[in-house]
Amino acid sequence: MDSMSKRYAVNKFFTYIVLIVMAVIMLVPFVWMILTALKTNQEAISVNPFYILPHNGWHWSNFATVWKSYNFITLYKNTILFILFRVICACLTATMAGYAFGRLEFPGKKLMFSLVLIQMMIPSQIFIIPQYLMVSKLHLLNTTAGLVFPGLVTAFGTYLLKTSYQGLPKDLEEAAAIDGCNIGQTFLFIMLPLTRSAMISLGIFTALFAFKDLMWPMIVCSSAETTSLSAGLAKMQGQYGNDYPAMMASAVLAIVPMIVIYIIFQKQFVEGIATSGGKL
Amino acid sequence: MGKKKMTPSQKRQAIWGWLFITPTMLGLIILNFYPAVNTVYQAFCKTGDFGKGNVFVGFKNFQSVLTSGETWQSLWNTVKYAIIEVPLGIVIALVLAVLLQKKLAGKTIFRTLFFLPMVCAPAAVAMVWKWLYNQQFGLLNNLLNTDIAWISDPDIAWISVGIIGVWSIIGYNMVLFIAGLQEIPKDYYEAAEIDGASGLNQFFNITVPLLSPTTFFIVQTRIIGALTVFDLMFMVMDKTNLALNKTQSIVYLFYTYAFTNSNRGYGAAIVVVLVVFIMIVTFILQKLEKKLVFYN
Numbered sequence: 001m002d003s004m005s006k007r008y009a010v011n012k013f014f015t016y017i018v019l020i021v022m023a024v025i026m027l028v029p030f031v032w033m034i035l036t037a038l039k040t041n042q043e044a045i046s047v048n049p050f051y052i053l054p055h056n057g058w059h060w061s062n063f064a065t066v067w068k069s070y071n072f073i074t075l076y077k078n079t080i081l082f083i084l085f086r087v088i089c090a091c092l093t094a095t096m097a098g099y100a101f102g103r104l105e106f107p108g109k110k111l112m113f114s115l116v117l118i119q120m121m122i123p124s125q126i127f128i129i130p131q132y133l134m135v136s137k138l139h140l141l142n143t144t145a146g147l148v149f150p151g152l153v154t155a156f157g158t159y160l161l162k163t164s165y166q167g168l169p170k171d172l173e174e175a176a177a178i179d180g181c182n183i184g185q186t187f188l189f190i191m192l193p194l195t196r197s198a199m200i201s202l203g204i205f206t207a208l209f210a211f212k213d214l215m216w217p218m219i220v221c222s223s224a225e226t227t228s229l230s231a232g233l234a235k236m237q238g239q240y241g242n243d244y245p246a247m248m249a250s251a252v253l254a255i256v257p258m259i260v261i262y263i264i265f266q267k268q269f270v271e272g273i274a275t276s277g278g279k280l
Numbered sequence: 281m282g283k284k285k286m287t288p289s290q291k292r293q294a295i296w297g298w299l300f301i302t303p304t305m306l307g308l309i310i311l312n313f314y315p316a317v318n319t320v321y322q323a324f325c326k327t328g329d330f331g332k333g334n335v336f337v338g339f340k341n342f343q344s345v346l347t348s349g350e351t352w353q354s355l356w357n358t359v360k361y362a363i364i365e366v367p368l369g370i371v372i373a374l375v376l377a378v379l380l381q382k383k384l385a386g387k388t389i390f391r392t393l394f395f396l397p398m399v400c401a402p403a404a405v406a407m408v409w410k411w412l413y414n415q416q417f418g419l420l421n422n423l424l425n426t427d428i429a430w431i432s433d434p435d436i437a438w439i440s441v442g443i444i445g446v447w448s449i450i451g452y453n454m455v456l457f458i459a460g461l462q463e464i465p466k467d468y469y470e471a472a473e474i475d476g477a478s479g480l481n482q483f484f485n486i487t488v489p490l491l492s493p494t495t496f497f498i499v500q501t502r503i504i505g506a507l508t509v510f511d512l513m514f515m516v517m518d519k520t521n522l523a524l525n526k527t528q529s530i531v532y533l534f535y536t537y538a539f540t541n542s543n544r545g546y547g548a549a550i551v552v553v554l555v556v557f558i559m560i561v562t563f564i565l566q567k568l569e570k571k572l573v574f575y576n
Contacts, residue, residue: 106297153307
């Protein structure tokens with residue numbers, strides 16, 4: 001073996017060592033969550049001896065128990081509706097505004113777009129108290145509409161779609177005009193389908209953001225029947241924090257659907273995050 | 281507005297343009313700009329009791345917020361959290377991204393795995409880590425044969441929470457770095473290879489400068505993200521935790537006052553202080569960008 005290929009082999013060896021060590025660090029919390037979820041509470045809090053694996057059989061029934069006692073069906077339903085409406089609203093309003101900012105000329109455009117940019121720079125915590133008071137005045141506390149409320153429009157999505165529309169070839173509108181399309185038709189049938197990947201990015205970003213958000217659902221949906229998975233977990237921990245297998249089983253149930261979706265649509269997830277680069 | 285008459289085409293564009301931006305602009309004004317102004321106004325008010333309106337009290341809230349040790353302690357806690365999360369999260373992610381550029385078997389599996397925490401609810405992640413950190417029954421103490429109060433010792437808890445932050449964010453930073461690395465032309469490396477530059481040499485002389493726009497973007501978003509951390513803190517640090525004072529972030533403090541204690545005026549003042557703080561940090565970062573970032 002000459003020195004070059006030897007150096008290459010050593011290099012590769014160390015690369016794998018680093019990657020594997022990191023992979024183990026990333027995996028340990030997940031593995032421990034699942035193992036704990038399959039134990040009895042007695043096993044989970046046994047120290048001497050300390051059990052890594054479940055000792056008296058694997059208690060898959062823990063999942064069924066928390067499924068029923070914490071009403072996961074409702075939590076899933078709330079979260080799905082929450083995500084669905086947020087994604088629809090964000091995509092709908094942002095694609096329209098993005099098209100106007102990216103392809104049309106109209107008076108006041110610069111000023112309006114600077115408002116979009118300013119919104120993106122302001123930390124969102126400053127909006128929360130008045131948003132909560134509005135939801136409360138509209139009698140939307142503990143409703144899906146209340147959950148969706150701050151996400152009806154999106155400055156970040158508008159910016160993302162604007163960039164996408166700007167990148168499309170110049171002569172598209174002219175060709176459409178020759179075919180007799182008005183601006184609305186040009187947008188709907190010609191331009192909009194071409195920004196598909198940006199829309200998917202925005203959709204994934206919006207869905208993840210809604211799924212992960214904790215403070216807003218806790219504030220507007222304090223009851224267990226109306227809240228989202230994240231806020232539901234916070235509630236469970238507050239009430240039954242010492243039943244460790246139940247807590248871990250709940251955590252597994254809360255994250256598994258999104259993990260499955262992520263593994264199926266991996267490419268879109270990674271590209272969506274990389275291209276949008278939004279703040280999560 | 282000019283008095284010049286618009287051509288029919290300009291007129292059409294103006295109508296459609298405004299039609300298309302109206303939902304978004306109305307939304308931004310009602311949901312964001314009005315609330316921002318209203319929060320500032322509330323910061324000058326004493327929150328009225330049930331049904332009664334707010335009472336204007338001038339700078340009183342700011343006075344109490346800025347003279348309270350709790351506020352400064354929380355700000356300092358937040359900065360400490362950022363000092364752990366931002367550099368560690370970025371350096372580890374950069375190393376992983378560079379390693380994953382090589383031709384390796386199982387590359388996609390590693391990438392999928394490192395990104396996994398990004399698709400998990402922080403609430404769930406924090407629950408698991410809290411359980412790992414459990415002093416009596418936790419995996420860490422039992423595996424390492426230690427008796428460390430990971431999250432209730434005030435001297436340690438901020439580091440423990442920071443580690444959760446790093447673990448959660450590595451994959452996100454890594455994906456952005458991978459995208460940035462792919463933009464660097466391959467010929468730079470080929471030329472360096474011919475000149476006999478070592479891998480480390482190439483990393484510091486080609487990768488680091490050419491990647492600096494990506495790095496800067498990540499640094500900026502992560503600093504702001506870390507300064508507004510809430511979920512992890514809230515889930516890991518109970519109200520009864522002895523280390524709470526020395527660990528809670530400024531947004532946690534805001535949440536406690538504005539929503540747990542319903543003292544909205546005081547909460548609003550905290551959030552205004554936070555925003556001013558973030559504005560200053562952003563301003564400094566913008567100045568640094570011109571000096572440190574290399575744009576082709």
